[in-house]
Amino acid sequence: MDAQSSTQGRRVALITGVTGQDGSYLSELLLAKGYVVHGLKRRSSSYNHPRLEHILDPEYPDSERFHLHYADLTDFSSLCKVLRLTKPDEVYNLGAQSHVQVSFELPQYTAEASGVAVMHMLEAIRTTGLERSARFYQASTSELYGKVHEVPQSEETPFHPRSPYGVAKLYGFWAVKNYREAYDMFACNGILFNHESPRRGEIFVTRKITMAVAKIKLGRQECLMLGNLDAQRDWGHARDYVYCMWLMLQQEEPEDFVIGTGITTTVRKFAELAFARAGMPIHWEGPPGVTEVGVVSEGERKGQAVVRISPKYFRPSEVDLLLGDPTKARTKLGWNPQKTSLQQLVNEMVDADVDMATNPRAYLKY
Numbered sequence: 001m002d003a004q005s006s007t008q009g010r011r012v013a014l015i016t017g018v019t020g021q022d023g024s025y026l027s028e029l030l031l032a033k034g035y036v037v038h039g040l041k042r043r044s045s046s047y048n049h050p051r052l053e054h055i056l057d058p059e060y061p062d063s064e065r066f067h068l069h070y071a072d073l074t075d076f077s078s079l080c081k082v083l084r085l086t087k088p089d090e091v092y093n094l095g096a097q098s099h100v101q102v103s104f105e106l107p108q109y110t111a112e113a114s115g116v117a118v119m120h121m122l123e124a125i126r127t128t129g130l131e132r133s134a135r136f137y138q139a140s141t142s143e144l145y146g147k148v149h150e151v152p153q154s155e156e157t158p159f160h161p162r163s164p165y166g167v168a169k170l171y172g173f174w175a176v177k178n179y180r181e182a183y184d185m186f187a188c189n190g191i192l193f194n195h196e197s198p199r200r201g202e203i204f205v206t207r208k209i210t211m212a213v214a215k216i217k218l219g220r221q222e223c224l225m226l227g228n229l230d231a232q233r234d235w236g237h238a239r240d241y242v243y244c245m246w247l248m249l250q251q252e253e254p255e256d257f258v259i260g261t262g263i264t265t266t267v268r269k270f271a272e273l274a275f276a277r278a279g280m281p282i283h284w285e286g287p288p289g290v291t292e293v294g295v296v297s298e299g300e301r302k303g304q305a306v307v308r309i310s311p312k313y314f315r316p317s318e319v320d321l322l323l324g325d326p327t328k329a330r331t332k333l334g335w336n337p338q339k340t341s342l343q344q345l346v347n348e349m350v351d352a353d354v355d356m357a358t359n360p361r362a363y364l365k366y
């Protein structure tokens, strides 16, 4: 396909990580805005883009403007090839090994896919001669703050990452700043706090909880195992956050922005809200010394959902408290940090998971 000849004057976007949670929402947003959207997909031995299935359906109104290309962030030549073919006006670098706990198991790969790959993308843009025309968004993260030095966390708060993932993302953050300063590229970091949705990956804590709510309610799962219940996160909705990514690339000058709701909640509270949505009180269980409650008999916990604390899910070093200060995004971008409340997010995720657990094709709706 000659990608350029089919743009018909439309703006062109390239999304790495298009098969992920954010990639799917961003694709919908950009297609609705009239863009031609190109996405990178990795080769996999099995079908790996269920979050895009509805967009790939020829019945989807903008399907003909959506294109997938094989590439990998760790393969520089594949990035140059896709950039040369598509000549994007906007590049959204969302691809990463994005799981914090997994990054302790795969530190080197995480460094490459979530850190050095940012340099690959920036350098590939220069190599293909797009550095004056293409605007670049980097998916930076509140994990950069890591160990708590100040709350709420703003664009001025110092970084202290607490995982190989955070360290890799720190490299990417500074690569973006450096290319902006050195080559005058339009490159921005969005420092995004946690954002969730029914499309969230299944091993992140919110989705793990809401899927368990659905399965326990339907009698298909006995209990939910969790790690640190006291961690506090600033959770927003992914759909609201991808809009902010787009806004950042529409500004006159490239700048970095913190994106969060300004409200923080414990993992424990999220679980309570999720099980309450399905009408189930929680019975907390855990090894003595780890929680206040020991394991009890089935009779004692009748009618309650069992949530068991397991040290298996504790991290070698934890990020205890994240709370974003979205003042700059609110004032400069006109972005509304509280468009979706936590209760609305929990309700949407639980309801979707109950629906999907009973109807296997229901995922196409979410």
Ligand code: NDP
Residues within 6 Å of the ligand: 016, 017, 018, 019, 020, 021, 022, 023, 040, 041, 042, 048, 071, 072, 073, 074, 093, 094, 095, 096, 097, 098, 099, 113, 139, 140, 141, 142, 191, 192, 193, 194, 195, 196, 201
């Ligand atoms: P997901 O884990 O849902 O998606 C990650 C995407 O990256 C997937 O499309 C994945 O492909 C792709 N990917 C992974 N490794 C490679 C590689 N080597 N080459 C090409 N693509 C690769 O993440 P989210 O959508 O939740 O997050 C998007 C980005 O934002 C990530 O960079 C994440 O680190 C960052 N971020 C996320 C936050 C959140 O709360 N969601 C908060 C702050 C930052 P595949 O489907 O094949 O695995």
Ligand code: GDR
Residues within 6 Å of the ligand: 098, 099, 100, 101, 140, 141, 142, 143, 192, 193, 194, 195, 203, 204, 205, 206, 208, 225, 226, 227, 228, 229, 231, 232, 233, 267, 313, 314, 315, 318, 319
């Ligand atoms: P996080 O998200 O590490 O903040 O990274 P995750 O949902 O994995 O963990 C949030 C908090 O919950 C605690 N926790 C558990 N976590 C998981 N995954 N599974 C459990 O069973 C469990 N029990 C308790 C964790 O210890 C942690 O404190 C996400 C990712 O999307 C990153 O890519 C992104 O950069 C940051 O958010 C902002």
